[in-house]
Amino acid sequence: MRRANPRSYDEYLKAYSMAMLPGRERENVSYGGKIIMPQSSLANLTNLDIESPWMFQLRNPTNPAASTHAGVLEFIAEEGVVHLPYWMMKTLRLNEGDPIRITGAELAKGKLVKLQAQSVHFLEISDPKAVLEQSLRNFSALTQGDIIEISYNSIVFGLLVMETKPGGAGINVVDTDLEVDFAAPLGYVEPERPKKAPPTTMASKLKIDLNSQSPGSSRPGSALSGGFAGTSTGATAVSKDGDHWESFKGKGETLNGRKTKGKGISHRKPEQVAEGSKIIHTDQHKIVSNSTLESEVKVPAALNLPYGQLFFGFNVATYVPPVVAPGSPQSGPQVDIHSFMPYNCD
Missing domain, CATH: 3.10.330.10 (Vcp-like ATPase; Chain A, domain 2)
Known part of the structure; x- marks a missing residue:
């Protein structure tokens, strides 16, 4: 026997929250997704021979956009009354005693x-x-x-x-x-991850401060200290314009025992070059423009030879040796140099 369509069940009831249900408040009823209906609804569902479990679509007659779905828990409500969890009342925008439309529904199994x-x-x-x-x-x-x-x-x-x-x-x-x-929950902010600790070095294991130097020692500061050798921590080794630098200015001693003293600041500037020179200093910012691309260098023209003809050189004048008197020490065999001419392969 063919069962009836669940949508054939359709009735209007008065909606009340679970707090209006007589007896003690039950947590599984107030915070769940099932409603409590009157016994007349059970009789209607039985007469229509609708297959269980029974699912319903709940709608607000005055606001068709407000809709949700629910199952039924019990049939113990008063006639004409249905009890809903409070969150359903808010979803449907219903107040206590407002009418509600309940229609049977057939829902797919959730995945x-x-x-x-x-x-x-x-x-x-x-x-x-x-x-x-x-x-x-x-x-x-x-x-x-x-x-x-x-x-x-x-x-x-x-x-x-x-x-x-x-x-x-x-x-x-x-x-x-x-x-x-x-x-992620509403309002959740991802915590900042702690920065990764620097790798362990031998200096850190031996508790050696690379930014300091022993007084009276000729050993300059470590290159890892962030400046030039021998500079004190926090001192500027190179000037803003890069025209001078500060060398080791303390006192020291060479390996053979000779006392040395730093020279301090050197103000030597790079050697200037003449205007138009091809030498480009690295401290000067080079800018390429259309004018710098222009050049007066002449490039030889392309050779356009006929097919099958080879080129062995340009035409040159025949070499004429100077006249040498007989018996002169410069006399000797004469060499006749011929000019190179194009040779035709045809």
């Missing part, structure tokens, strides 16, 4: 849900996954965009349903293998 805690205090829970697993047992359905509420150690935590798979109106979380993913 994944991504939640975001609305307070950083949620991170103080030692095992949030176990707490959430226990709390989700009080829910039958989850709707994307809802801010559900759970209670742990008398503290209420709000959780935003950021994403559901499969996507759509809502998902069924009853008897399903649901994967839960957490986003």
